[in-house]
Amino acid sequence: MPQNTEIAIDVRDAVKRYGPFTALKKISLSIHDNEFFTLLGPSGCGKTTLLRMIAGFEDVTEGAIFLYGEGIDALPPHKRPINTVFQNYALFPHMSVLENVGFGLEMLGKSKAEARARAGEALEMVQLSQFATRMPSQLSGGQQQRVALARALAPRPKVLLLDEPLSALDLKLRKAMQVELKHLQRETGITFIFVTHDQEEALTMSDRIAVMSAGELQQLGEARDIYERPRNVFVADFIGETNLMEVTVDAINGGRAQCHLGGGHKLTCDAVEGITPGAKVHMSLRPERLFLSVEPVENESLTGRVREMIYIGTDTATIVDLDGGPQFTVRSSNSSRGNARTFEPGTEVAVNMEHGAGRLLVD
Amino acid sequence: MAGGAATGGSVQSETYREARTWLLLPAWVTLGILTLAPLTIMLVYSFLTKEFRGGVIWEFSLAAYDQFFFDRGLFGDEPPRIEWTYIGIFWRSIWQAGAATVLSLLIGFPTAYFIAMRPQKERALWVFLVTIPYWVNLLIRTVSMKFLLRDEGPLNEGLMAIGLISEPLGIVNTNLAVQLGLFYSYLPFMVLPIYAAVERYNLALSEAAADLYAPRWTILRRIVLPSVRPGIVAGCILVFVPSLGSFLAPDLLGGAKTFMIGSLIEEQFKGNAGNWPFGAAASMILLTMVLILLILSARPSRKGVR
Numbered sequence: 001m002p003q004n005t006e007i008a009i010d011v012r013d014a015v016k017r018y019g020p021f022t023a024l025k026k027i028s029l030s031i032h033d034n035e036f037f038t039l040l041g042p043s044g045c046g047k048t049t050l051l052r053m054i055a056g057f058e059d060v061t062e063g064a065i066f067l068y069g070e071g072i073d074a075l076p077p078h079k080r081p082i083n084t085v086f087q088n089y090a091l092f093p094h095m096s097v098l099e100n101v102g103f104g105l106e107m108l109g110k111s112k113a114e115a116r117a118r119a120g121e122a123l124e125m126v127q128l129s130q131f132a133t134r135m136p137s138q139l140s141g142g143q144q145q146r147v148a149l150a151r152a153l154a155p156r157p158k159v160l161l162l163d164e165p166l167s168a169l170d171l172k173l174r175k176a177m178q179v180e181l182k183h184l185q186r187e188t189g190i191t192f193i194f195v196t197h198d199q200e201e202a203l204t205m206s207d208r209i210a211v212m213s214a215g216e217l218q219q220l221g222e223a224r225d226i227y228e229r230p231r232n233v234f235v236a237d238f239i240g241e242t243n244l245m246e247v248t249v250d251a252i253n254g255g256r257a258q259c260h261l262g263g264g265h266k267l268t269c270d271a272v273e274g275i276t277p278g279a280k281v282h283m284s285l286r287p288e289r290l291f292l293s294v295e296p297v298e299n300e301s302l303t304g305r306v307r308e309m310i311y312i313g314t315d316t317a318t319i320v321d322l323d324g325g326p327q328f329t330v331r332s333s334n335s336s337r338g339n340a341r342t343f344e345p346g347t348e349v350a351v352n353m354e355h356g357a358g359r360l361l362v363d
Numbered sequence: 364m365a366g367g368a369a370t371g372g373s374v375q376s377e378t379y380r381e382a383r384t385w386l387l388l389p390a391w392v393t394l395g396i397l398t399l400a401p402l403t404i405m406l407v408y409s410f411l412t413k414e415f416r417g418g419v420i421w422e423f424s425l426a427a428y429d430q431f432f433f434d435r436g437l438f439g440d441e442p443p444r445i446e447w448t449y450i451g452i453f454w455r456s457i458w459q460a461g462a463a464t465v466l467s468l469l470i471g472f473p474t475a476y477f478i479a480m481r482p483q484k485e486r487a488l489w490v491f492l493v494t495i496p497y498w499v500n501l502l503i504r505t506v507s508m509k510f511l512l513r514d515e516g517p518l519n520e521g522l523m524a525i526g527l528i529s530e531p532l533g534i535v536n537t538n539l540a541v542q543l544g545l546f547y548s549y550l551p552f553m554v555l556p557i558y559a560a561v562e563r564y565n566l567a568l569s570e571a572a573a574d575l576y577a578p579r580w581t582i583l584r585r586i587v588l589p590s591v592r593p594g595i596v597a598g599c600i601l602v603f604v605p606s607l608g609s610f611l612a613p614d615l616l617g618g619a620k621t622f623m624i625g626s627l628i629e630e631q632f633k634g635n636a637g638n639w640p641f642g643a644a645a646s647m648i649l650l651t652m653v654l655i656l657l658i659l660s661a662r663p664s665r666k667g668v669r
Contacts, residue, residue: 055574056573057570057573076573077570077573077574078574078577078578079576082574083574083575084570084574086571088567088571091571092564092568092571092586093590094589094590101574104575104576105576107576151575155576246405281383
């Protein structure tokens with residue numbers, strides 16, 4: 001994570017309303033200079049609306065947006081030093097690849113020679129130099145994607161916005177582009193604001209992630225923070241796979257909360273603010289932080305029976321019915337150093353937690 | 364694929380071919396009766412000898428074309444000189460039709476763009492509104508135009524009432540009146556194809572251009588217009604071609620100085636001035652011109668990659 005903490009984009013109490021519908025409810029967040037920042041959320045959560053407000057395609061109903069300390073709400077899109085990679089690329093179909101990439105530079109009043117040279121450099125950056133004279137329709141989806149990227153990078157914007165740019169690519173290409181995007185961000189030092197609904201993509205690339213839902217910011221933090229210390233049920237459920245359990249808090253002792261879930265199984269985990277004994281709350285248990293054993297390894301293991309085992313390549317997922325309680329999914333790695341073991345359905349097993357696996361959530 | 368089928372395929376494809384012949388028959392008959400036959404008759408008649416007061420004598424003659432292009436004096440015994448009268452009429456027609464087309468484009472493009480930018484469910488209503496006046500007969504619409512434009516009409520009176528002009532503009536019987544008449548006759552033919560093209564236009568392209576620092580007019584010129592060009596070309600052809608051969612607007616709104624090809628041809632087949640071969644020849648020349656124009660406009664125009 002870059003240590004430079006100058007703020008590139010500052011969104012202050014931004015509200016967006018369309019008639020009676022509120023798309024964004026008072027969002028405030030600061031995006032650092034030279035940061036790979038991701039807006040993550042399901043469709044309709046307001047992430048694209050926020051991105052379009054930063055680009056200038058939507059006005060801000062209330063609140064304000066600042067670019068390096070200067071208010072930009074009055075500026076039309078073509079006067080903002082911000083470029084966008086659009087979801088479906090929006091390449092100009094009647095212009096060659098080089099003309100597309102040089103368009104922004106030309107509009108900025110650069111000389112033809114300079115526009116050409118810099119467009120060429122941008123194409124080189126995305127390894128498409130040999131396609132400069134082609135028309136967009138002659139390129140594959142992945143190549144069009146790169147042209148769109150080069151076109152947005154060529155004018156060297158202060159901030160680059162990416163609106164689900166990888167969603168139309170197949171899985172393999174998407175993975176390759178994720179790495180390449182991250183690399184390009186480091187290389188150019190431009191602040192990237194990336195919008196996606198794919199949590200894995202967000203975790204892979206981002207310095208920081210803002211998880212959004214229903215027009216509200218749910219949690220903002222580094223990938224590890226969000227994955228390991230989700231703040232509420234929505235974040236825990238949306239990011240990655242988890243066992244979401246309803247538990248009752250029995251007592252809180254020295255920062256540890258003793259809880260039980262249906263069937264009387266007892267669990268202890270770190271207490272969080274806002275939780276009092278007697279409260280019914282949710283607990284998130286990541287499947288890969290759990291492990292199975294024939295005999296309980298500590299006195300707090302949960303006991304149950306294996307329902308089925310599912311082989312998923314790198315991992316094996318085991319579904320366990322807890323005695324008198326809910327269902328659990330436990331993931332174990334299939335590597336030779338891993339802990340995958342085969343259990344016949346119906347086998348009695350103990351589900352054990354790694355230290356810190358359980359996370360209490362405030363709703 | 365024919366022939367791709369294994370044994371027995373030939374029998375099947377034969378039946379298929381026979382069925383296809385019969386199924387295509389209506390199209391061929393229509394094409395033959397409505398297009399080829401009239402054109403052939405016209406072409407043949409243009410090379411026949413004229414009968415006074417209409418009709419033809421079945422005798423080959425180049426007289427019609429000769430009369431169109433050459434002047435041999437009153438008794439036809441002088442050395443031929445270029446006859447400028449008809450070429451002049453053609454030239455004026457092209458100019459009038461061209462002006463009407465430009466006028467239609469200037470009004471039609473913003474109209475079409477406006478309609479295409481309305482919410483989806485409103486668009487049909489707007490298209491309907493554009494076409495409503497065209498439910499009225501063209502003759503009546505053209506006569507109405509004359510009433511609107513004449514010196515005592517609402518246009519002149521209105522402008523005088525608000526003090527913009529002190530005396531009537533005298534538009535009727537001028538080229539402008541004919542152009543306005545043609546423009547009004549064929550405006551929907553401009554609006555509809557452009558609307559169809561703009562509706563298909565991907566608005567994200569305009570956003571992308573704005574995002575890349577292009578101001579509004581530049582977006583229109585560099586991105587929107589090239590994208591909807593096929594619609595514009597179609598609209599221009601659909602207005603220009605019928606305007607070129609039109610006789611109602613020039614007859615009703617124009618005067619002696621606004622005589623156009625349509626009227627010239629009409630005169631040869633109607634009334635006493637009848638000269639069928641000459642009318643047919645003028646029609647063939649008009650047709651040739653339109654064909655050349657269509658071929659030129661159909662040429663793929665990619666203005667080279669800079």
